[in-house]
Amino acid sequence: MAVVFSTIYNKAIQLALSEGLTKEHLNYYIDYKVENKRVPMELLLEVYELAADKLQAGFGLRQGKQLDTTDYGTLGLSWKTCLKAIDVLNNVKRYMVLVTDDGSIELDASEGKTKLVLNREVYRTGIKTANEASFVMLVGILNEVTGKNIKPIEVNFKHSFSDSDYFSEYFDCPVNFNATENTLVFNSKVLEVSTIKADKFIHQFLLERMEQEKSKLSEQEDVLTSEINKLLKESMASGIPSISQVGDYLGMSARTLKRRLADRNLSFRELIQKNQHETATQLLSNSSQSVGEIAFLTGFSEQSAFNRAFKRWTGQAPNEYRKNL
Structure with missing residues (x-):
């Protein structure tokens, strides 16, 4: 903010x-x-x-x-x-x-x-x-x-x-x-x-x-990424918000938010993928929900897109990852 x-x-x-x-x-x-x-x-x-x-x-x-x-x-x-x-x-x-x-x-x-x-x-x-x-x-x-x-x-x-x-x-x-x-x-x-x-x-x-x-102040700035991560996790299932929407929520323009993330060598897209990855691995490890349901809960409209993204993150398909736990 x-x-x-x-x-x-x-x-x-x-x-x-x-x-x-x-x-x-x-x-x-x-x-x-x-x-x-x-x-x-x-x-x-x-x-x-x-x-x-x-x-x-x-x-x-x-x-x-x-x-x-x-x-x-x-x-x-x-x-x-x-x-x-x-x-x-x-x-x-x-x-x-x-x-x-x-x-x-x-x-x-x-x-x-x-x-x-x-x-x-x-x-x-x-x-x-x-x-x-x-x-x-x-x-x-x-x-x-x-x-x-x-x-x-x-x-x-x-x-x-x-x-x-x-x-x-x-x-x-x-x-x-x-x-x-x-x-x-x-x-x-x-x-x-x-x-x-x-x-x-x-x-x-x-x-x-x-x-x-x-x-x-730099130490306190971790609050910024914490707030963004919290917002992304809470909204993921209903639709991932745009950087402009997140900026409005935090009281700043999209450009300012991009700059403040860049100061930490981060991008908004990287934070989205980080949260999708974390949520997906947590659900695959600790729930009985299907891969299709997990895809939806992590903000993907199609399971095939989720499968490709998950393999890019982990080197394994979702079902393979779950089987190897």
């Missing part, structure tokens, strides 16, 4: 309340019990969608403007002590997962320009607001930690928006919607400026701290 820092979530709720949403609209979100300083990304997206439906356009801009380094834990502290502005973007790329695991960042520097790419598919309305807020926040953070008026030279969003001038005024550069990528583009020279509280030793300490936090 995709998650996000509770500080970002709480600020979104407070902003929505201040702009006119009532406690009746937000009661469920206000009362949500936060655990480990994180909330499901699904909840933040729902708040964003309520705001998009009932409030003035541009909630993402206003949300991004109110976010600062104090909302981002150890990552926020590292931004303050970075040596240069470019280090802020490098740390976002390396440690975005500490704030949210919905999406990823790429950086590319060439021809005097530095391009930050936000890989996050726009699979629902709330993602549009999240992407807008992320870019507004990043520009604000660069200005906060350097004390300079750092502006991008181009901003691109994959989604549509009715009035690009609304964002152009803030970014002070061309803002394009319906683009092929979500990108912030800077003149590389402006990112070489020093930060106000640059401290090499404290920053190194914070980098080590973030590596530890990232390692703990």
